[in-house]
Amino acid sequence: MAISTKALLLALISVVVSPFLVWIEIVALLFADMVTYEPANPLWVKVTAVVAVVLIAALALALPVTALVTGKRARSAIGSTEIVAADAWKAVASQVIAVVVIALVVAAQVYFILMAAGVCSLGGC
Numbered sequence: 001m002a003i004s005t006k007a008l009l010l011a012l013i014s015v016v017v018s019p020f021l022v023w024i025e026i027v028a029l030l031f032a033d034m035v036t037y038e039p040a041n042p043l044w045v046k047v048t049a050v051v052a053v054v055l056i057a058a059l060a061l062a063l064p065v066t067a068l069v070t071g072k073r074a075r076s077a078i079g080s081t082e083i084v085a086a087d088a089w090k091a092v093a094s095q096v097i098a099v100v101v102i103a104l105v106v107a108a109q110v111y112f113i114l115m116a117a118g119v120c121s122l123g124g125c
Contacts, residue, residue, distance in 0.1 A: 004074035004087040007094035010067035014101045021060035022108045028053045029112055057112075061105050068098035 032049035035041055074091035114120040 071095035
């Protein structure tokens, strides 16, 4: 399988998986909020809940970033070898898709940070 095909496949998978991970993150964020608010919970439980939210956020961002990097490598390989135009199209398409997914995930992360700071809520800012 060509590297441009792998990049496009990663980008398309990130379109499906990243929103699902963002949804899981919002559920984990609400759970972490309940856990950290309760004074009876020990510190290690509160830290574990917050770390779980951060890890889910990192995972939601890791897949489209990997697709972006793989697309960049595919475009570099296209410049150095004789590769068909379809592979060049796949490399560019994977980068465009990855950038859109990254922008949406980062926007969600900013909103979640504003929610944690108390500026926004599920109803809006």
